[in-house]
Amino acid sequence: MKPIISVQDLSKDFKIYRNHQGYLGAFRNLFDRKFDLVHAVDGVSFDVQPGELVGYIGPNGAGKSTTIKMLTGLLVPTSGTLGVNGYLPWKQRKEYVRKIGAVFGQRTTLWWDLPLTDSFDLIKHIYDIPENIFQANFNHFREILELDPFLGTPVRSLSLGQRMRADLCAAFLHNPSLVFLDEPTIGLDVVAKQRIRDFIQFINQEMGTTILLTTHDISDVQKLCERVLIIDHGKILFDGKLATLLADFGGRRILSVEFAENYPEINLKDAEVVRRDGNQVVFSFERKTISASKLINRLSADYRIADLEVQNQPIEDTIRQIYEDQLLYNHPYDKKDPAS
Amino acid sequence: MRSIKLLFHLIRLQIRSQLQYPVSFILEVISGVIILGFYFVAFALTFSRFDNIGGWNLGEVAFVWGLAEFSFGTMDMFFSGFDYDAFGPMIRRGQFDQLLLRPANITLQVFGSRFVLRRLGKMIEGLAIFIYSLSLIQVDWTTLKLIYLPLLVISQVFFFGSLFIIGATTTFWTMERLEILNIFSYGGNEVMSYPMHIFPRPIRMLFTYIVPAILLSYYPAVYILGKTDPLGAPAIVSFLAPFVTAVMFWLAIRFWHFGIKNYQSSGS
Numbered sequence: 328m329k330p331i332i333s334v335q336d337l338s339k340d341f342k343i344y345r346n347h348q349g350y351l352g353a354f355r356n357l358f359d360r361k362f363d364l365v366h367a368v369d370g371v372s373f374d375v376q377p378g379e380l381v382g383y384i385g386p387n388g389a390g391k392s393t394t395i396k397m398l399t400g401l402l403v404p405t406s407g408t409l410g411v412n413g414y415l416p417w418k419q420r421k422e423y424v425r426k427i428g429a430v431f432g433q434r435t436t437l438w439w440d441l442p443l444t445d446s447f448d449l450i451k452h453i454y455d456i457p458e459n460i461f462q463a464n465f466n467h468f469r470e471i472l473e474l475d476p477f478l479g480t481p482v483r484s485l486s487l488g489q490r491m492r493a494d495l496c497a498a499f500l501h502n503p504s505l506v507f508l509d510e511p512t513i514g515l516d517v518v519a520k521q522r523i524r525d526f527i528q529f530i531n532q533e534m535g536t537t538i539l540l541t542t543h544d545i546s547d548v549q550k551l552c553e554r555v556l557i558i559d560h561g562k563i564l565f566d567g568k569l570a571t572l573l574a575d576f577g578g579r580r581i582l583s584v585e586f587a588e589n590y591p592e593i594n595l596k597d598a599e600v601v602r603r604d605g606n607q608v609v610f611s612f613e614r615k616t617i618s619a620s621k622l623i624n625r626l627s628a629d630y631r632i633a634d635l636e637v638q639n640q641p642i643e644d645t646i647r648q649i650y651e652d653q654l655l656y657n658h659p660y661d662k663k664d665p666a667s
Numbered sequence: 668m669r670s671i672k673l674l675f676h677l678i679r680l681q682i683r684s685q686l687q688y689p690v691s692f693i694l695e696v697i698s699g700v701i702i703l704g705f706y707f708v709a710f711a712l713t714f715s716r717f718d719n720i721g722g723w724n725l726g727e728v729a730f731v732w733g734l735a736e737f738s739f740g741t742m743d744m745f746f747s748g749f750d751y752d753a754f755g756p757m758i759r760r761g762q763f764d765q766l767l768l769r770p771a772n773i774t775l776q777v778f779g780s781r782f783v784l785r786r787l788g789k790m791i792e793g794l795a796i797f798i799y800s801l802s803l804i805q806v807d808w809t810t811l812k813l814i815y816l817p818l819l820v821i822s823q824v825f826f827f828g829s830l831f832i833i834g835a836t837t838t839f840w841t842m843e844r845l846e847i848l849n850i851f852s853y854g855g856n857e858v859m860s861y862p863m864h865i866f867p868r869p870i871r872m873l874f875t876y877i878v879p880a881i882l883l884s885y886y887p888a889v890y891i892l893g894k895t896d897p898l899g900a901p902a903i904v905s906f907l908a909p910f911v912t913a914v915m916f917w918l919a920i921r922f923w924h925f926g927i928k929n930y931q932s933s934g935s
Contacts, residue, residue, distance in 0.1 A: 396764075399768060400767070400768075400931075401764050401767055401768070401931065402931055402932070403931050403932040417931055420767065421770045421771070421772075422770070424767075424768050424769060424770050425770035429768050431761065431764075431765075433761070434760060434761040434762065434764075434765065435765075436765045436768070438680070440681070440684050441680055441681075441684055442684075445680050445684075449673075449676065449677070449680070452672075452673055452676055453673060453769050453770060453771050454770060455669070481684070
């Protein structure tokens with residue numbers, strides 16, 4: 328199948344200017360400015376097939392937003408090629424954006440002072456959506472997203488969760504073939520997050536819409552995306568199944584022990600103490616190095632134990648560790664992992 | 668064409684939302700008329716101590732004053748999307764990006780992004796001063812003058828509108844540095860300098876005060892009111908306003924498109 332997004336060696340540099348100071352300096356700035364070059368996106372390549380739901384994750388400042396801005400045509404790349412939906416986004420803006428949707432969790436696409444119904448009506452006009460398609464989609468979405476209670480409310484008076492649901496509805500009304508979702512669950516509570524995830528899943532599975540999801544919340548990715556792209560310092564570090572990543576790096580487990588007496592010093596081979604609070608001690612160990620039962624045997628041979636519990640390390644911690652310890656650097660991943 | 672329809676649709680919706688509380692809206696307009704009108708009343712009282720200043724009597728000055736106020740109010744209503752007070756935050760909050768993501772003409776979308784109906788206050792005030800001036804002076808109306816007057820108002824509107832567009836465009840550069848910081852930390856920097864400052868002061872003065880005062884107010888008034896120009900400029904100078912405006916507006920739009928291109932390749 329022909330990929331819907333095709334990105335090759337994409338780079339974006341920013342010039343950060345160092346300004347001259349003072350009145351004379353302000354004038355000098357017009358002609359003579361010195362700058363530092365920042366490689367926000369640095370030689371990124373990937374393809375997305377129609378119908379995929381891909382998670383695009385990475386720490387702050389990794390280059391996620393810059394990539395999305397290039398993909399949506401808001402920014403012109405410094406070098407590299409990209410084709411989305413058969414268009415060159417920044418060059419064919421109007422034709423291109425007609426066929427895509429975008430939701431930025433931090434900002435709304437709706438009209439601040441207008442009631443929600445007016446915003447949707449405007450979108451119908453802007454995208455020339457035929458009445459029957461508009462009605463079918465709108466009725467469908469408002470039911471899933473439960474928009475009815477605040478359809479008459481201006482956007483400025485909506486709660487974050489309500490606004491997000493409204494924005495999601497707006498982004499899909501014109502049957503886009505591709506939608507970019509940038510942090511759609513940011514700042515939301517568990518219930519609201521779940522509702523939004525359900526909607527995203529529904530759209531992807533029932534309508535076959537291709538979705539590129541940028542998020543900080545790894546559980547979004549875990550629940551929605553089979554394939555994940557990890558970017559850091561402007562480079563793609565991983566492109567494949569989340570499960571593959573977790574199998575390789577998610578091997579750490581947590582052993583919480585309550586000792587029967589207070590031991591001044593506790594030594595346990597192959598495990599490290601993460602936290603200690605009186606008789607309560609939390610160890611962490613590598614699944615590959617030692618099994619839980621062996622570790623417990625070793626521990627109970629030397630100490631008296633009152634209670635214990637073994638857990639897998641939470642997935643958030645694994646991902647954070649991958650970022651912080653830069654575990655993906657020099658890791659022999661084939662970046663062209665055929666996830667699709 | 669579709670974009671023009673969209674523009675009217677946007678304006679209609681904003682008028683409706685601004686008229687949601689009609690009493691408060693009307694009070695706002697009336698208080699606008701009164702406050703702005705005070706400046707003129709104070710000026711007229713001072714003026715009444717002299718018979719004329721530089722050969723211009725109160726009625727003639729009110730004629731020029733009223734026209735300029737009316738034009739500026741009209742401009743401020745239609746061009747308020749380009750007002751740097753509104754456009755700067757629009758870029759900073761990413762709303763301009765949202766407009767770029769819509770399949771419609773970007774310039775018309777900015778026009779439609781803000782329509783401040785309460786500028787009617789300034790328009791009414793200007794119109795009142797203008798009508799008052801006609802009660803003081805005897806204008807020798809001809810067909811040409813009656814055609815030129817509305818053309819002059821349109822010229823003034825678009826000339827000041829061009830300045831608004833140029834001012835908005837400069838924010839693409841002044842915002843740049845702040846926005847790059849935003850890539851690394853969400854949450855905008857609220858500090859922004861007056862964007863026109865990227866132009867040297869004499870150029871700013873020339874286009875914000877001197878050109879509009881001389882070519883768009885003084886000389887057209889010399890013609891309509893039948894004054895003699897002490898500087899003895901040729902009569903054609905009185906008719907330059909529409910041409911100067913056309914050039915200015917063309918330049919403003921060119922600069923605006925250049926700014927957008929720059930914004931897409933380096934900014935945000």
